[in-house]
Amino acid sequence: MKYNIPRGTFDILPQDSYKWQFVMDSFRKIASRFGYEEISTPIFETAELFERSSGESSDVVQKEMYRFTDRKERIFALRPEGTAPVVRSYVENHMDVLSSRTKLYYIGPMFRYDRPQAGRYRQFYQYGIEFIGSDNPYYDAEVIAIEMLWLQELGLKNLRLEINSVGCPTCAADYDAALREFFRPALQDLCPDCVKRFDLKPRRLLDCKVASCKPFRVGAPSQLDYLDAPCKEHFAKVCESLTAMDISYIINPAIVRGLDYYTNTAFEIIFEGLGAQYSLAGGGRYNGLIEQIGGKSIPAIGFAGGFERLLLALEKEQIELGKRICPDAYLICLGEKARLAIYTYLNHLRQKGLYIEYDPDKSSLKAQFKAADSSGASYAIIVGDSELEAKTVNLKNLVTGEQVSLPLDGGEAVYAILHQDH
Ligand code: AMP
Numbered sequence: 001m002k003y004n005i006p007r008g009t010f011d012i013l014p015q016d017s018y019k020w021q022f023v024m025d026s027f028r029k030i031a032s033r034f035g036y037e038e039i040s041t042p043i044f045e046t047a048e049l050f051e052r053s054s055g056e057s058s059d060v061v062q063k064e065m066y067r068f069t070d071r072k073e074r075i076f077a078l079r080p081e082g083t084a085p086v087v088r089s090y091v092e093n094h095m096d097v098l099s100s101r102t103k104l105y106y107i108g109p110m111f112r113y114d115r116p117q118a119g120r121y122r123q124f125y126q127y128g129i130e131f132i133g134s135d136n137p138y139y140d141a142e143v144i145a146i147e148m149l150w151l152q153e154l155g156l157k158n159l160r161l162e163i164n165s166v167g168c169p170t171c172a173a174d175y176d177a178a179l180r181e182f183f184r185p186a187l188q189d190l191c192p193d194c195v196k197r198f199d200l201k202p203r204r205l206l207d208c209k210v211a212s213c214k215p216f217r218v219g220a221p222s223q224l225d226y227l228d229a230p231c232k233e234h235f236a237k238v239c240e241s242l243t244a245m246d247i248s249y250i251i252n253p254a255i256v257r258g259l260d261y262y263t264n265t266a267f268e269i270i271f272e273g274l275g276a277q278y279s280l281a282g283g284g285r286y287n288g289l290i291e292q293i294g295g296k297s298i299p300a301i302g303f304a305g306g307f308e309r310l311l312l313a314l315e316k317e318q319i320e321l322g323k324r325i326c327p328d329a330y331l332i333c334l335g336e337k338a339r340l341a342i343y344t345y346l347n348h349l350r351q352k353g354l355y356i357e358y359d360p361d362k363s364s365l366k367a368q369f370k371a372a373d374s375s376g377a378s379y380a381i382i383v384g385d386s387e388l389e390a391k392t393v394n395l396k397n398l399v400t401g402e403q404v405s406l407p408l409d410g411g412e413a414v415y416a417i418l419h420q421d422h
Pocket residue numbers: 081112114119120121122123124125126258279280281282283304305306307308309
């Protein structure tokens with residue numbers, strides 16, 4: 001029986017895993033530099049957590065969620081996104097009592113039943129940060145600044161930041177009414193999903209991917225014209241903070257975000273090198289979510305980005321992402337007598353922290369040198385019966401071909417040279 005990987009998923013193979021480690025480590029570093037600490041939540045949660053927070057009308061809940069019933073008939077979902085689980089944990093662990101400001105980041109797989117294509121998978125890896133505890137527009141700008149700074153430090157150019165304000169529930173209601181007015185004459189020509197959206201969440205009409213729906217949104221009212229005074233002021237302050245931080249942006253009223261919990265600031269970061277709408281990361285403010293999930297009314301803002309798209313962008317720009325780890329040395333053993341003494345010697349070198357490859361199934365000099373070369377080791381340590389008798393080893397630099405004879409001690413002589421090379 002032959003098994004295949006599920007559609008829309010991928011293996012991270014050994015020849016690529018160092019790149020993943022590189023970007024994940026790098027994200028951990030930038031998040032720590034801004035005072036964020038890592039949180040890991042389970043990959044499945046009660047389905048209702050996502051249904052309530054993302055919204056019944058969102059594509060994530062309607063079409064993309066992996067829902068399942070466990071043996072006790074409880075309904076769970078593989079997490080489609082990271083914010084709701086982090087907020088669930090924040091509330092459940094009373095983090096608001098510990099501090100009035102909570103800075104959390106996460107890294108992990110998310111699951112969405114979507115049509116797979118380049119940069120879109122059914123299991124994908126996200127990084128994200130959540131700042132909980134203040135409504136100050138400074139934090140909207142700071143959260144955006146973290147992502148922009150990180151992407152720029154990784155070496156990406158051609159980034160476009162697009163921002164919008166989706167308002168608060170009060171002004172969003174006025175806006176929804178205006179949108180219904182606008183779309184009502186076209187109702188019979190819209191796709192069945194849009195007809196549902198018209199009643200539930202008219203702003204999703206702006207986001208529909210169906211080609212025949214697109215012409216109908218030309219000239220649609222903009223949320224920005226329906227912001228109430230506090231929301232208008234908040235948005236203006238976010239914009240001026242970004243400018244003061246030297247971050248350029250474009251205001252795009254079409255950014256509505258796919259999930260219901262956003263309030264005020266919504267943003268996306270687009271990489272222009274991979275097609276027009278290549279969103280690397282997105283996020284926004286979610287001032288109502290904590291209360292909706294059973295906590296107090298505490299404002300928050302965050303974002304999430306996808307590692308797959310980030311790696312594609314970095315590769316497109318030919319940015320080096322660390323290196324595959326190679327052995328410090330490959331140990332070549334000649335002659336039967338040498339074997340056991342070699343095990344002891346190998347042990348000494350490894351106890352000193354060196355990465356030494358050795359293969360007891362290869363006996364010819366040629367096969368062992370070939371293996372040494374393909375391992376990527378910089379050195380070969382060669383020990384045969386005559387070296388053993390003389391209590392020496394030969395250390396060969398595989399790059400220059402230079403070879404020296406060193407004492408077969410407790411590994412100190414070889415360590416001194418290899419360590420220098422580190
Ligand atoms: P979203 O919350 O849907 O805006 O997702 C935030 C980021 O996660 C996007 O900008 C992508 O980089 C990434 N992402 C979302 N969905 C997928 C997916 N199905 N496959 C790969 N990456 C994704």
